[in-house]
Amino acid sequence: MKLTQKLSESKKPLFSIEILPPLKGKSIQSIYDGIDPLMEFKPAFVDVTYHREEYIYKKRAGGYLEKVSIRKRPGTVGICAAIMNKYNVDAVPHIICGGFTKEETENALIDLQFLGIDNVLALRGDSIKTEPSFVPELGGNAYAIDLVKQITDMNKGKYMDEDMTDAAPTDFCIGVAAYPEKHFEAPNMISDLKNLKAKVDAGAEYVVTQMFFDNKKYFDFVKLCREHNIHVPIIPGLKILTGMKQITALPKIFQCDIPQPFYEELEKCKDDKAIKEVGIKWCIEQSKELVKANVPCLHFYTMGTSEATKRVAKEVF
Ligand code: FAD
Numbered sequence: 532m533k534l535t536q537k538l539s540e541s542k543k544p545l546f547s548i549e550i551l552p553p554l555k556g557k558s559i560q561s562i563y564d565g566i567d568p569l570m571e572f573k574p575a576f577v578d579v580t581y582h583r584e585e586y587i588y589k590k591r592a593g594g595y596l597e598k599v600s601i602r603k604r605p606g607t608v609g610i611c612a613a614i615m616n617k618y619n620v621d622a623v624p625h626i627i628c629g630g631f632t633k634e635e636t637e638n639a640l641i642d643l644q645f646l647g648i649d650n651v652l653a654l655r656g657d658s659i660k661t662e663p664s665f666v667p668e669l670g671g672n673a674y675a676i677d678l679v680k681q682i683t684d685m686n687k688g689k690y691m692d693e694d695m696t697d698a699a700p701t702d703f704c705i706g707v708a709a710y711p712e713k714h715f716e717a718p719n720m721i722s723d724l725k726n727l728k729a730k731v732d733a734g735a736e737y738v739v740t741q742m743f744f745d746n747k748k749y750f751d752f753v754k755l756c757r758e759h760n761i762h763v764p765i766i767p768g769l770k771i772l773t774g775m776k777q778i779t780a781l782p783k784i785f786q787c788d789i790p791q792p793f794y795e796e797l798e799k800c801k802d803d804k805a806i807k808e809v810g811i812k813w814c815i816e817q818s819k820e821l822v823k824a825n826v827p828c829l830h831f832y833t834m835g836t837s838e839a840t841k842r843v844a845k846e847v848f
Contacts, residue, residue, distance in 0.1 A: 627656030683734030772810035
């Protein structure tokens with residue numbers, strides 16, 4: 532079912548999760564082990580992230596270095612199919628521009644349609660580690676909006692080959708990303724918002740936010756969006772802080788602030804166990820306030836922490 536339909540039919544905020552494919556070589560059981568404990572909260576959908584290739588250098592005989600392309604976490608589409616089959620819950624694959632030509636994107640979307648996937652999250656993707664900034668594939672989409680336009684075209688039966696005049700239209704509900712604390716490349720919030728509005732005008736029907744730890748940032752962002760005529764559902768993304776390293780890693784990777792009152796509590800912790808308790812408590816408070824504000828859905832970036840997510844969900848749903 533389309534997420535927009537689910538969101539509009541629900542009278543209270545829904546619960547949803549995002550998972551990462553396991554590292555290459557690990558079994559899909561690790562995915563099930565992460566989802567099983569959360570099924571009692573009836574997730575409205577499960578997002579599955581997409582991880583593009585990375586380049587590493589391998590030392591070969593004679594001492595020369597060979598540049599090798601590896602994908603550490605393949606399997607997004609297969610995991611979506613397996614989740615839908617096992618749990619009868621909607622799985623939402625993340626689709627990125629990076630590393631795909633438009634034709635490869637078209638073919639991937641055809642696979643998704645044949646699998647009965649109704650929703651996709653359309654993203655640009657980040658630059659690969661060996662590149663200073665994002666470089667689109669030759670013949671690929673440069674920004675998320677270009678990907679949204681391609682999917683919208685397919686929804687209208689317009690494929691890349693203009694000779695295909697009677698192609699069956701796809702029927703994807705398209706989600707896009709947004710950043711309550713601004714995307715790190717955007718010169719300012721207003722320019723970022725204009726680009727978000729362009730994605731919505733091009734066919735995106737819902738938005739999922741980057742993680743944030745200060746609800747005020749989300750509420751202010753939603754207000755700004757409405758003032759800029761962005762009227763689609765804006766789903767808050769939540770991450771439970773569970774370890775010492777995350778105090779500096781999360782702001783660095785995801786450009787989100789740790790609010791001072793939260794930081795003061797984290798500072799008192801001696802180990803990861805104590806950090807996790809503070810992180811769970813903070814997320815419960817965040818979640819309760821968001822539910823009270825009647826947000827469309829609470830979307831948890833589980834990153835393999837289903838036990839912490841379960842403890843939050845138990846208090847909130
Ligand atoms: P865009 O919307 O294209 O925006 C990127 C930047 O370009 C912004 O600064 C924007 O303001 C600017 N911009 C947009 N359009 C234009 C234009 N036409 N001209 C000039 N500037 C423009 N990454 C992954 O690799 N895999 C994932 O599974 C994944 N899942 C994610 C899920 C969520 C909910 C979020 C919030 C992020 C996710 N990411 C993922 C990370 C995301 O790919 C990066 O944040 C990326 O840098 C931006 O993606 P975007 O879709 O927001 O890009």
